[in-house]
Amino acid sequence: MLDERHIGDLMLTEIESAERPSEVLDVRRAMRTARRQRRLAHGAGAALLAVALTVGGLTVPDLLTPDRSPAPAPVGTAAGKGRTGLPAALTTVDPQRVYVRFGWLPDGLRNLQYQAGLLLSGPGVYLSASNAPGSGQWKGVAVTLYPKGLQPPAPQRDSGEPAQPGKTTPGPELNGGTSTFASYSGAEQPEAILRWRYAPDGWAQLKVVGVGADVRSTAAQVGRALRFGDEPTPMPATVVGVPESLQVITVDVQESLDEPHDWYASTTWAPRSSTGDPGQQRARTMTVSVSRYRNITDPTDNRYVAPNTTVAGHPARFGGQNGNESLTVYDVNGANVTIDDSALLPTGGTRALFPTVTLVPEPASWRTHLGR
Structure with missing residues (x-):
């Protein structure tokens, strides 16, 4: 059980996910903490989100309006001579679309993650x-x-000290235009922050930390090879039983390229909101997550969770209080299915929703779009 201090630490780390990659939501830890995610989104999460948006100076557009930017060329189209990007800046972010992929990465980076929608x-x-x-x-x-x-904010440092801007220098040509290397005080490791416009009025930021002999050279190579597009995000399951009063706000996909091969994919819903207020949208959520099943039999392993019930003949773990429910069903044809609900479903709703979750054939061998 996480105490309040630990929850606060996790939330503060996750808030930085748009300025630095997440150390909380790595693949293996995500699988260990899937059932805790909804609890983290309550109370402290909404308040911390509001603080983060205020500190970053962000004005949030209507994230979930039906209008989207015109679809560009399919993802995977080769980038030509420094020209990468989308034809128009995203006025909304469809959580269920893939907008960018890596085309090249330096060796040694084995954990991949893609998130879209309303991030913390x-x-x-x-x-x-x-x-x-x-x-x-x-x-x-x-x-x-x-x-x-929206514009990229200053990075947040582990020390908590504000990062002071330093000198900017020209970067490589990206998207047919100029880019800039920004520098800030307080970096704990060699750091390169590269910024450019992926479309008119749309900013992109690429941050490299401690990778390669020259982090700026690494950033330039990664930036030139990025592939942009607009296509559905491949997921390991479909869910048809979600109430119409809820809408998708976030999709999170992760994969480890190490053996044993692990992956994790989740979709988060929230009540439909006419205001588009992020704190309100994240205050109460429902998430369905799927991960590859691992048979952990050692009770001393921190990934071990003892089932306390069965669902559809599968071992499962069920818990909750005050209308909140968390259900994890293990080894469903080689996958774990977790449903976390912040009192948006009727009592017993996680059990009722589970039969509407349809996994892909042979989910144990499924791969995300990240490692392809």
Whole structure:
């Protein structure tokens, strides 16, 4: 059980996900904490989000209006001579679309993550590649796409000290135009922050931390190879039983390229909101997450969770209080299915929703779009 101090620490770390890649939502830890995610989104999460948006100076557009920017060429189209990007800045971020992929990465980055929609730092798109967890300081590459009207904020430092801007220098040609290397005080490791417009009125930021002999050279190479587009995000399951009063606000996909192969994918819903207020949208959520099943039999392993019931003949873990419910069903044809609900479903709603979750064939061998 997480105490309040630990929850606060986790939330503060996640808030930085648009400025630095997440150390909380790595693949293996995500699988261990899937059932805790809804609790983290309550109370402290909404308040911390509001603080983060205020500090970052972000004005949040209507994230979930039906209008979207014109669709560009399919993802995977080769970038030509420094020209990468979308034809128009994102006025809304569709959580269920892939807008950017890596075309090249330096060696050693084995954990991949893609998030879109309403992130804890505000609306946007986040793509990262990092080293294996538990190997010391975080090192990796992170790309953030900001909707029209938003600009990249200063990075947040582990020390809590404000990062002071330093000298800017020209970067490589990207999207047919100029880019800029920004510098800030307080970096704990070699750091490169590259900014450019992925579309008119749309800012992109690429951050490289501790990767390669020359982080700026690494950033330029990653930036030139990025592939932009607009296509549905492949997911390991479909869900047809979600109430019409709820709408998708965030999709999170993660994959480890190490063996044993792990992956995690989640979709988060919230009540439909006419105001588009992020704190309100994240205050009460319902998430369905799927991960590859691992048979952990050692009770001393922190990934071990003892089932306390069965659902559809599968071992499961069920809990909750005050209308909140969390249900994890293990080894459903090689996958774990977790449903976390913040009192948006009727009593017993997680059990009722589970039969409407349809997994892809042979989910144990499923791969995300990130490692392809």
